[in-house]
Each structure stands twice: as C-alpha cells, then as structure tokens.
Amino acid sequence: xxxxxxxxxxxxxxxxxxxxxxxxxxxxxxxxxxxxxxxxxxxxxxxxxxxxxxxxxxxxxxxxxxxxxxxxxxxxxxxxxxxxxxxxxxxxxxxxxxxxxxxxxxxxxxxxxxxxxx
Amino acid sequence: xxxxxxxxxxxxxxxxxxxxxxxxxxxxxxxxxxxxxxxxxxxxxxxxxxxxxxxxxxxxxxxxxxxxxxxxxxxxxxxxxxxxxxxxxxxxxxxxxxxxxxxxxxxxxxxx
Numbered sequence: 575x576x577x578x579x580x581x582x583x584x585x586x587x588x589x590x591x592x593x594x595x596x597x598x599x600x601x602x603x604x605x606x607x608x609x610x611x612x613x614x615x616x617x618x619x620x621x622x623x624x625x626x627x628x629x630x631x632x633x634x635x636x637x638x639x640x641x642x643x644x645x646x647x648x649x650x651x652x653x654x655x656x657x658x659x660x661x662x663x664x665x666x667x668x669x670x671x672x673x674x675x676x677x678x679x680x681x682x683x684x685x686x687x688x689x690x691x692x
Numbered sequence: 693x694x695x696x697x698x699x700x701x702x703x704x705x706x707x708x709x710x711x712x713x714x715x716x717x718x719x720x721x722x723x724x725x726x727x728x729x730x731x732x733x734x735x736x737x738x739x740x741x742x743x744x745x746x747x748x749x750x751x752x753x754x755x756x757x758x759x760x761x762x763x764x765x766x767x768x769x770x771x772x773x774x775x776x777x778x779x780x781x782x783x784x785x786x787x788x789x790x791x792x793x794x795x796x797x798x799x800x801x802x803x804x
Contacts, residue, residue, distance in 0.1 A: 682735045
C-alpha cells in the first residue's frame with residue numbers, strides 16, 4: 575500500500591529563517607508522482623508542485639525549492655527566507671492510479687504545521 | 693474566474709439528519725473527488741467520479757452517498773449512518789488522465 579510520512583507535526587521559525595519540511599514515501603509503483611500542497615488557515619488546498627519519479631532534478635521556484643531523492647524515497651521542501659505569509663499546513667502527497675487506469679487518487683501525509691513568527 | 697465552489701462553508705447538523713454538501717466546478721474537468729480531513733490528519737478519499745453518471749467508492753465511503761448527474765456538479769450527502777461526521781470536507785477535480793488535483797475551499801460540518 576502507498577504511504578506518505580511527514581514526521582514533523584509542527585515547526586516554528588522566526589521570519590527570514592530557512593526551513594525544510596520532510597516527506598518520505600512508500601510505493602511499489604515504478605512510475606509515480608509526488609506533490610506538495612499548502613493549506614492556509616482559510617482551508618483551501620493550494621497546489622505547489624508535481625514531480626514525476628523519473629525526474630530527480632531539484633526544482634526552485636522563487637523562495638521555494640524541492641529536493642527529490644529516489645534512493646531515500648524522500649521529497650523534501652525548503653522555504654528560504656521564510657515569511658509570515660508562509661504560515662500554513664503543508665501536505666506531501668503521492669499519486670496512485672485507480673479505477674482501471676486514466677484516473678488517480680492522492681495519498682496524503684498528515685501534514686506539517688509551519689508557523690513563521692515575526 | 694474558473695474554480696471549484698463548495699457550499700455551505702459552515703454547516704451544523706443534528707444527529708440523525710442527512711445533509712448535502714454542494715460542489716460545483718467550471719474548469720471543465722471530467723474527474724471529481726470528495727475528501728475528508730480530520731484535525732491533525734491527512735486527507736482521506738470518500739468518493740470519486742471519472743465521468744457523468746459514474747462514481748466509485750474511495751477509502752471511507754460508508755455513511756456517504758454521491759451523485760454525478762452533471763459534469764459540473766458532484767454533491768455529497770452525509771447520511772445518518774455516518775457515525776462520526778464532524779469534519780472538514782474538500783471537493784476536488786482534475787482533468788481525466790491527469791493526476792494534478794485541484795481543490796475547493798472546503799466545508800466544515802459539525803454535528804450537534
């Protein structure tokens with residue numbers, strides 16, 4: 575069965591600090607996709623990134639960067655120079671094909687609550 | 693603006709009553725989903741639908757029902773058979789065959 579583990583339940587940092595959110599996954603699929611979502615206090619899940627299992631290049635988007643290491647089954651997320659607006663719950667997720675193909679569901683970790691203090 | 697609209701945002705229900713959560717999307721997505729989120733937990737899949745007039749049970753379908761009569765709409769009914777219905781419910785959609793799923797703003801259901 576698929577599994578996503580976010581061992582950090584809560585992290586608290588001071589503004590401008592860098593912070594890394596850990597994600598470890600388990601899957602038997604050879605092809606799979608990993609995701610990060612942000613859930614601000616309003617509740618909506620905001621899509622941040624999608625990465626397929628064949629692409630191990632690190633990705634950077636502004637202050638956000640992602641480190642995918644297939645050898646350790648990890649897909650970690652770093653926020654550089656954190657800001658108060660980064661405060662949210664962050665979810666890592668793993669896709670799984672369902673319904674006979676051409677459709678997917680996501681298996682989510684339990685999330686990491688990030689609090690950035692001024 | 694294109695998006696997924698859930699209503700109501702907050703809902704209170706008495707024990708023994710059924711309640712229906714609305715989900716509408718104008719993204720022209722074929723697939724729609726309902727997830728449940730409990731405090732400190734990840735999201736768990738309740739039901740999903742790949743096309744109109746078809747839907748499948750997810751991991752925690754007991755006590756819930758859905759319909760998919762229109763492409764844009766995927767309402768979720770929380771029945772009295774659901775033993776612990778108080779939770780945050782998230783509707784989502786995606787292009788069929790594409791695994792990036794987009795979410796609505798969610799609905800809080802409280803049983804009183």
